[in-house]
Amino acid sequence: MTADFLWREPARPSRGPKPALTLEQIADAAVAIADAEGLAAVSMQRVAADLGYTKMSLYRYLPGKAELVAAMVERALGEPPAIAGQAWRAGLTAWANALLTACVGHPWAQEATTGSRPVGPHELGWTEQALRVLPEGLTGAERMDTVATLAGHVRMIAGQASPGGEPEVELEASMARAMAEHADRYPAVAEAIADIAANGGADDAFSFGLERILDGLEVLIRSR
Amino acid sequence: MTADFLWREPARPSRGPKPALTLEQIADAAVAIADAEGLAAVSMQRVAADLGYTKMSLYRYLPGKAELVAAMVERALGEPPAIAGQAWRAGLTAWANALLTACVGHPWAQEATTGSRPVGPHELGWTEQALRVLPEGLTGAERMDTVATLAGHVRMIAGQASPGGEPEVELEASMARAMAEHADRYPAVAEAIADIAANGGADDAFSFGLERILDGLEVLIRSR
């Protein structure tokens, strides 16, 4: 994949007919399809049809489908929140919540960001904002690893969210379904599920993990 | 997808010719392809050809490709390590390391486990083992969320590993590539990367995040 595709300016040439579409229009149409019907429903044919053109016309704007998906991710992520100046813990909490909001609004982003891929301006912007709020005393590697850990947690939660629903932990429901007949083989899981059910089933896995990570980070920061 | 596909026994009927293949053979062939060339290279045609059969014969063993992928994941995960009896911190560390080893050996597992999907016996077994080592004083929801947070961290690290390589943090390399021309827009990222380079580039993002999560968990456990 052309890594600089997300970075270079359009630089429209002068000759020839003016393009009828823009990259943003195409990406938006694709995002709309993915939001409504999942990433699998996004095909060149479908995106072009929704825009009223043929699929081959899209190749005038995009080298291929991989670049379309990358553009979709950039479009879905959007501008990161400005958290610089806040206390590190409050800032990172706001950052993680904003990222979670962006991710659960586009459940397909999880699938679209697996594996090695080019990093776009927005994605790097999110990292930049998180790094800015981190306090002194951490090495560069530690700062980057902190952001990666937080982002990983958000991704994990967003990946469990039911498509189009709240960021509920569907994993437990899936487990409960499978465990109905095999509870004897997994006593610890059965006990945990029973305990959750006994306590009303309310569970905020996102906040729990986030607080643990931030607590651990606080231990490190205070030791410096 | 048939959720009970991974759980039911083969239950071979008596009449008719004996099957020439087994589910394990098919899954192993698919895993071998995915390990070598990625999940995208796994097609019914390719798997069947590697086994010396036609693609349609696979449908005698599997309802469809989704089930093949699920079987691949179960095969790749394997049996979880027995960590019960260890101290919780040592046990979880061993558990996370074992899971990381299983994941980096099969980078495609990241891609194959996104979104809602059936949970297999092995996957549930990993959760069971982690839950068993957790100390008293945590609610069922907290125990499940802890395991999910740890698993999410492992997945994040494994997802950044270059296919076929070590669990290095390729994200930073990708960032450095993109930042070469845009360092001015991302000063905090530039500073962190420069600091990493100045310190030899050694970075163990997995251990860093794991220690932070476990530190945070320790804070919670000691407060009970």
Next chain:
DNA sequence: TATTTTCTGTGTACGGTAGACACGGTTTGA
């Protein structure tokens, strides 16, 4: 042993995908 039943693996077919390529029409600079 002869027949029937049932299962296996295969061949064919269909609709879908991404993408290569050539072509006609349009727009603009020389």
Next chain:
DNA sequence: TCAAACCGTGTCTACCGTACACAGAAAATA
């Protein structure tokens, strides 16, 4: 005026997952 550049389209190939019918093989039954 004219030629170069560019846009959108139609056609084509290769591949994907999978539905379906079919011939042959094996085991249970008569």
